[in-house]
Amino acid sequence: MDIAVRREPIEGERRVAATPASTAQYLKNGLTVTIERSAGLAAGYADADYEAAGATLVDAIDLSGVDVLAHVRPLDGATIASLPSGAVTVGFGSPASELEGVAAFAAHGVTAFSLELIPRISRAQSMDALTSQSLIAxxxxxxxxxxxxxxxxxxxxxxxxxxxxxxxxxxxxxxxxxxxxxxxxxxxxxxxxxxxxxxxxxxxxxxxxxxxxxxxxxxxxxxxxxxxxxxxxxxxxxxxxxxxxxxxxxxxxxxxxxxxxxxxxxxxxxxxxxxxxxxxxxxxxxxxxxxxxxxxxxxxxxxxxxxxxxxxxxxxDAPSTMAFDASRLLAQNIANLIGLMTVEGVIAPDFDDEVIAGACLAHAGEVRHEPTAAAIAAAATSSTGTTGAH
CATH class of the missing domain: 3.40.50.720 (NAD(P)-binding Rossmann-like Domain)
Structure with missing residues (x-):
C-alpha cells in the first residue's frame, strides 16, 4: 500500500507530513511512498532527499487513487470528497471545530485518524503529536x-x-x-x-x-x-x-x-x-x-x-515557524501510528488496540469518536429546529 503526501494547501503552513527519514521507515515496513514535488521545501527537505530515501515524486497527488493520505492540517471537504471509499487518512483533525469534515469522512467511507485523539499512555508516546508540536511552540x-x-x-x-x-x-x-x-x-x-x-x-x-x-x-x-x-x-x-x-x-x-x-x-x-x-x-x-x-x-x-x-x-502557527524540526517530529509521530497499523505491507487497523481505537475519528461509514458523534448529532438537531422555527 502507498502513503501519499501533499504540499500542505493552507497558506502559511510550512510543515510536511513525511520526511526522508520517515519515508525510509515506511519502505522498511513494506509500504511505498508518493510525494508531491516541493512538498517539503518550505520545511527544508529537498525533493532529491525524498528520492534518495526511495519515494516516488509526482507533480500532483491523484486523490482518487490514494490508499493512505498523511497530512498536517485538517482536510477540507473537497479533499475528503475526492478520496475513494476505504481510503485512510492520518493527521490533525481538530474534531471539535471540524464537525462537517468529520461527518464527510463518514459519509464518504473514509477511515480517518486524528492525532489529537492519541491516548496519553506510555505506549503511545512516540505517536503523541500534540506533545511534539507543543515542545516546538x-x-x-x-x-x-x-x-x-x-x-x-x-x-x-x-x-x-x-x-x-x-x-x-x-x-x-x-x-x-x-x-x-x-x-x-x-x-x-x-x-x-x-x-x-x-x-x-x-x-x-x-x-x-x-x-x-x-x-x-x-x-x-x-x-x-x-x-x-x-x-x-x-x-x-x-x-x-x-x-x-x-x-x-x-x-x-x-x-x-x-x-x-x-x-x-x-x-x-x-x-x-x-x-x-x-x-x-x-x-x-x-x-x-x-x-x-x-x-x-x-x-x-x-x-x-x-x-x-x-x-x-x-x-x-507556532510549530510551523520552526518547520524543519516540527516536521521531523510530526512525521515520525505519523509514521509510528501507521506502523502500528501495518501488517506485512498492508494497513490493517486493529480496533481492539486502544491506541488505534482511541485515535479513530471515522470508519466504515460511522463517526467512531463518541464526543464528536454527539456534537454532530446535536448540531444537526439544532439546525433542524432552527429551520422548523422559520
Whole structure:
C-alpha cells in the first residue's frame, strides 16, 4: 500500500507530513511512498532527499487513487470528497471545530485518524503529536519574547553597573509551558509559573522554575493530563490572585488551553495596566480566543500603560515557524501510528488496540469518536429546529 503526501494547501503552513527519514521507515515496513514535488521545501527537505530515501515524486497527488493520505492540517471537504471509499487518512483533525469534515469522512467511507485523539499512555508516546508540536511552540514563544523585549534575559555584572535578570512568568505548565520555562532558564531569566493542575508544581520545579501557589481551594484536573474549565467565580478569583504576579513580570508566556473549548482568559485589560512599560506578553493560545485580552493571532498589539506600552504577541502557527524540526517530529509521530497499523505491507487497523481505537475519528461509514458523534448529532438537531422555527 502507498502513503501519499501533499504540499500542505493552507497558506502559511510550512510543515510536511513525511520526511526522508520517515519515508525510509515506511519502505522498511513494506509500504511505498508518493510525494508531491516541493512538498517539503518550505520545511527544508529537498525533493532529491525524498528520492534518495526511495519515494516516488509526482507533480500532483491523484486523490482518487490514494490508499493512505498523511497530512498536517485538517482536510477540507473537497479533499475528503475526492478520496475513494476505504481510503485512510492520518493527521490533525481538530474534531471539535471540524464537525462537517468529520461527518464527510463518514459519509464518504473514509477511515480517518486524528492525532489529537492519541491516548496519553506510555505506549503511545512516540505517536503523541500534540506533545511534539507543543515542545516546538513553547520554545518558539520564548524566542519571540526575547526578540521584542528591550532588555537582556540574564544577569550581567559589568564595570558600568549590574543588569538584573528578566522576570519571566509562564501561565500554563503543560508541555509548551514547561518547555518555555526551560528555555527562559537557559537564557538566564528568573522564571516563575502557574497552572491549575495538581501535578504542575513538581513539574515546574523540575524545570528550574518557581511555582506560584494561588488560594483556589482545589486543583482543576481533567482527563488526559489537561486542565478543566473553571467556574466563573473561581476564574475571577484566579485573575485577582494572579494580578500582582502579572504586574511584577517583565515577560509573560501564556499557554493555557482546554481541548474543544475557547482558551481561558487569564489576563484582562485592567491587569495589563499594572505592568511595566516595555514588558512583553506572548499568547500561544491566541488562535483559540487568547489567554490575554486584546491578543490577536498573527499580530503584535501595543497596549498603552503608564509611562509607555506593553507588547502583546498573538502567536499563530507556532510549530510551523520552526518547520524543519516540527516536521521531523510530526512525521515520525505519523509514521509510528501507521506502523502500528501495518501488517506485512498492508494497513490493517486493529480496533481492539486502544491506541488505534482511541485515535479513530471515522470508519466504515460511522463517526467512531463518541464526543464528536454527539456534537454532530446535536448540531444537526439544532439546525433542524432552527429551520422548523422559520
Amino acid at each position: 513553547g520554545y518558539r514563544c520564548v524566542l519571540e519574547a526575547g526578540m521584542r523585549f528591550p532588555r537582556f534575559f540574564p544577569l550581567y555584572m559589568t564595570a558600568a553597573g549590574t543588569i538584573p535578570p528578566a522576570r519571566v512568568l509562564v501561565l500554563g505548565a503543560g508541555v509548551a509551558g514547561l518547555q518555555a520555562i526551560a528555555t527562559a532558564k537557559r537564557l538566564g531569566a528568573k522564571v516563575s509559573a502557574y497552572d491549575v493542575r495538581s501535578a504542575s508544581a513538581d513539574e515546574v520545579r523540575s524545570m528550574g522554575g518557581t511555582f506560584i501557589h494561588l488560594d483556589l481551594d482545589a486543583a482543576a484536573d481533567a482527563a488526559g493530563g489537561y486542565a478543566k474549565e473553571l467556574a466563573a467565580d473561581r476564574a475571577d478569583r484566579q485573575r485577582e490572585l494572579l494580578a500582582p504576579h502579572v504586574a511584577d513580570a517583565d515577560v509573560i508566556i501564556t499557554t493555557a488551553a482546554i481541548p474543544g473549548r475557547p482558551a481561558p482568559r487569564l489576563i484582562t485589560a485592567s491587569m495589563l495596566q499594572g505592568m511595566k512599560s516595555g514588558s512583553v506578553i506572548v499568547d500561544l493560545a491566541a488562535e483559540t480566543g487568547g489567554n490575554v485580552e486584546g491578543a490577536v493571532a498573527g499580530e503584535d498589539a501595543r497596549v498603552e500603560v503608564s509611562g509607555g506600552f506593553v507588547t502583546i504577541v498573538g502567536m499563530k
